[in-house]
Amino acid sequence: MWLPLFAASMHDLAKHAPAAIDWAALRRDFPILNQEVHGKPLVYLDSAASSQKPRQVIDAIVHYYEHDHSNVHRGIHELSNRATAAYEGARERTARFLNANTPEEIVFTRGTTESINLVAATWGERHVGAGDHILITELEHHANLIPWQQLARRKGAELLYIPVQGDNGRLDLSRLDELLTPKVKLFAFTHISNTMGTVNPAAELCRRAREVGAVTLVDAAQSAGHCLVDVQEIGCDFLVFSGHKILGPTGIGVLYGKPERFAEMPPYQTGGEMIVSVDWHEAKFKPAPHGFEAGTPHVAGAVGLHAAMDYLDDVGRRNIWEHDRDLAAYTYTRLSELPGVRLFGPGTDRAGLVSFLLEDVHAHDLVTMADGHGIALRGGHHCNQPLHRKLGVKSSARASFYFYNTREEVDKLIESVEKIRAFFAR
Amino acid sequence: MDVDFEELYQSVILDHSRKPRNFGPLPDPTVTVAGDNPTCGDEIALSLKIDPQADKVAGVGFTGSGCSICMASASLMTLKVKGKTRAEAGALLNDFQGMITGKTPEAEIPKALGDLRLLSGVRKFPQRVKCATLGWHALKGALAQTEGAAKFSVDPKDADL
Structure with a gap:
């Protein structure tokens, strides 16, 4: 009986001890951050658009191309075996990253956008019909809005929105009972808003969806690399995110799906890699995940994503979450x-x-002026035009953080904003 | 403040962006052309009153909203285009395009552009050229049209007027 006790006390110790993470050392893993722009040290505050890459991820991709690259799944030779092992190893790693049950629940895509389009074009095409409801929220990025808007138009279905309360960015969940009815076939929502920073109660929303028999899709683009995302705890049918926002390369993304959902979906793209057998006039298709990955996949991207997930879990996503939130609150x-x-x-x-x-x-x-101070911000509608319209603004400026950012950088941002205000007030 | 920004945001430009001239709907316009910049949401609708005898711009007005570069450029343009024939306005448009895209060397920027030359600093900020040209896209559309209203969206990659 001493072992669990010991484990518990270690856990408590870890909980109460100050985080012994050398954030400055981690920052040095990111070569790109060590530069000047417009003669000022770069302050990169645009990680919600795309994160920077640590040396470990860059090295993994270089190593793959220098030693292991070949096509996957079809070769008999050594390099093909290595490439296949690397690619399928990344799938297995992604399943662990999300606490999925099996690697077969992970389909690799180009990114969040393709993952959502895949679900809309396959599951949506087959299961959403005239008069059905699709429920999303006013917080959605265009990537989790337009595919559903177009599906609804094709099918004569109705697209409904959970409203945002206002500048505070919170969903008006008092409307949920009225909107989330048995007519809703699919409920898609963002885990974390890319514009507002709102954290939605994903598990609770999925529980409510199950009560009315709606299938759920969670857009985890802003959460997967910043906090623990556990698909079993959330209880969603689908969950999607992009590699490039979580330290990985561009062009690789993830679609998690429950096996029973994948089993009821027709193919997305067709061609090589996704077939069992082909005749002149018919073909048999593989089940998920390979049945949804036509063509030669982005193997190097999967290798980079694998390294990114290893890096994130070495730091600890709980620690990253606390660090990022502290900077945002400050x-x-x-x-x-x-x-x-x-x-x-x-x-x-x-x-x-x-x-x-x-x-x-x-x-x-x-x-533009912050850029002149070396500070990279996002300006615009952040791919959420209707929300900006609702708030009565054309665009906004956004500072977004990752664990390589510091309070000193926030101080530089504040100094810059003060200068800009004074400049335009003259 | 940094030298480049002093050049980009000169006081005349800030003044025009805060108090744009010829701002507001033009009564009884001959043509109205509305344009928007989908990447930033800036919108400008330009109305011209054309004197058919002289083929001259007898009246001009614009409405909309945008960043300081966009508003100042449109405001300065309206001052310059009033009283010009279609051909003269077309020539002004070419001169402005040459300056703003950097095709015209600095020393050769036509004096005829007047205060519009204060916008020459924009050429150092490629991502802001489309801000400066939105009102001019509307002018080009309005000059090409004999009557009525039209709408367009600016292709953000297209700096050409």
């Missing part, structure tokens, strides 16, 4: 102390990003 507080700043998203319980506007300064002017 930014939110500092910005709220400045006059003429309009802040978007919840004041508490926010993820690691902050969108804001300066009174009488267009977001593009702000972002």
Whole structure:
């Protein structure tokens, strides 16, 4: 009986000990961050658009191309075996990353956008009909909006939205009972809003969807690399994210799906790799995951993604979550102390990003001038035009954080925003 | 403040962006052309009143919203285009395009552009050229049209007017 006790006390120890993470050392793993832009040290605050890559991920991709590259699944020779092992190893790693039951629940895609389009074009095409409802939220990125909008138009289905309350970025969940009815065939929502930083109660929303028999898709693009994402705990049917936002390369993404969902989906793209047998006038297709991966896959991308997941779990996603949220909370507080700043998203319980506007300064002017101070921000509608329209603004500026960012960088941002405000007020 | 930004955001430009001239709907216009920049959401609708005898721009007005570069460029353009014939306005458009895209060397920027030359700093910021040209896209559309209204969206990759 001493072993569990010992484990428990170790756990407590870890919980109470200050995080012994050398964040500055981790930052040095990212070669790109060590540079000047416009003569100023780069302050990269655009990780919600795309994260930077550590040396370990870059090295894994280089190693793959220098030693192991070949086509997968078809060769008999040594290199093909190695490439296949690397690719399928990445699938197995992704399943562990998401706490999925088996690697067969993981389909590799080009990214979040392709993952969602795949589900809309296969599961949606087969299961959504005229008069059915598709439920999403006003927080959705265009990638989790337009595929459903177009599916609804093709099928004569109705697209419904859970409204956002306003600048605070929270969903009005008091409307859920009225909107989430048995007519809803599919309920798709973002785990973390890329514009507002809102963290949605994914497990609770999926539980409510199950009660009415709706299939769920969770857009984890902003969460997968920043906090623990456990598909069993969330209880979703589908979950999607992109490699490039979680330290991995561009062009590789993930579609998690429950086996029973994959089993009821027709093929997406057809061609090589996804067939069992082909005749002149008919073909038999493989089940998931390979049945949804036509053509030679992005093996190097999967290898890079594998290295990225290893890196993230070495640091610990709980630690990353606390670090990012601390920076966002600090930014939110500092910005709220400045006059003429309009802040978007919840004041508490926010993820690691902050969108804001300066009174009488267009977001593009702000972002151009911040760039001159070496600070990379996002300016625009962040792929969420209808939401910006609802809030009565054309665009906003966004600072988004990762574990390689520091409080000193936030201080530089605040200094820059103050300078810009003074400049436009002259 | 940094030298480049002093050049990009000169006080005349800031003044025009805060108090755009010829701003507001033009009564009884001959043509109206509305344009938007899908990447940033900026919108400008330009109305011209054409004197058919002289084929001249007798009146001009614009509405919409945008960043300071976009608003100042449109405002300065309206001041310059008023009273010009279609051919003269077309020539102005070419001069402006040459300057803003950097095709015209700095020393050869035509003096005829007047205060519009203050926008020459934009050429150092490629991602902002489309801001400066939105109102001009609307002008080009309005000059090509004899009457009525039209709408367009600017292709963000297309700097050509």
